Amino acid sequence: MTHNFLSGLTGSFAMPAAENPTVAMVEAAYRHHGLDIRYINCEVTPERLGDAVRGARAMGWIGFNCSIPHKVAVIEHLDGLGESAAVMGAVNCAVRRADGFIGENTDGKGFLQSLRTVTDPRDKTVVMFGAGGAARAIGVELAFAGAKRIIIVNRSAERGRGLADLLNSRTAVQAELVTDSAPYRVPAEAEILVNATSIGLYPDIEGRINLDVSSLHPGLIVADVITNPPRSPLIRDAEARGCRTLDGLGMVVNQGVIGIKYWTGIDVDAAVMRRTLQDLLL
Ligand code: NDP
Secondary structure, eight states: OOOOOOOEEEEEEEEOOOOOOOHHHHHHHHHHHHOOEEEEEEEGGGGGGGHHHHHHHHOOSSSEOOTOOOOTTGGGGGEEEEEHHHHHHSSEEEEEEEEEEEEOOOOOOOOOOTTTTTTOOTTTTEEOOOOSSHHHHHHHHHHHOOOOOOEEEEEHHHHHHHHHHHHHHHHSSSEEEEEEESBBOOTTTOOOOEESSSSTTTOOOTTOBOOGGOOTTOEEEEEEEESSSSSSSSEEEHHHHEEEOOHHHHHHHHHHHHHHHHHHSSOHHHHHHHHHHHHOOO
């Protein structure tokens, strides 16, 4: 009888890395589907990022995720970029293809896959709080998915303007910026609201975005990127107002599903991954 003791290799390069639960979630999916692949969570300093990518290439890794602080810096070490990663200027998932490691961005794609369980964003008006990395990824994917209008609500005008300009110049969506200090009132025509800021994240778990909660209308879809805790203040406020809600776990899980699909071509069971995360985080 012959054996194969050579597992496929995937993993993550980030710093810090110890609190990132992705390894547990991804390896649960590998086990569930009988895939002989490992996911190795690596702490990599910015100075060693090039060495890490060269090492992955030398060892024949199938692909890797990269997170803070490497999402932009990794690009110079890769061999090409996917379409939305090129527009965002950020990569969180490298995939080995014939041309070498190609950089993709699954942040926004994971969000979109989660959103699509309740609605199609095509021709819709979206209110999005935030203009950082997560907002950039979500804004670009919403635009590519055919959203009609994105109203960006952000504290810093400079960052907000940068994202609105990017979306208006590189995609077909109509993007506009609101930086008022008054609590934002959601217009009646908005069908989706997204919190893509870090407000509400542990330890500031009672943090609230600058929103007039009384303007949340029933039927509005309210999504939060915050995963810790998943039942963020926004999700609780939106439920109390009769909105449909999507928590940040759906986005993380779907990023995992999309990453594994890129690496292996296999559609893994999202429920297995969500259960693993919930057991760890709740
Ligand atoms: P960035 O630092 O790039 O951006 C942070 C955003 O939050 C900016 O728009 C910033 O506004 C805003 N913000 C932060 N604090 C405040 C505050 N006190 N008042 C007003 N605005 C504030 O972070 P990322 O975009 O990378 O990440 C944002 C969140 O998304 C994080 O919590 C992260 O964990 C989460 N995330 C979740 C993912 C998931 O799969 N669920 C995936 C990726 C990220 P300003 O421009 O004015 O500074």
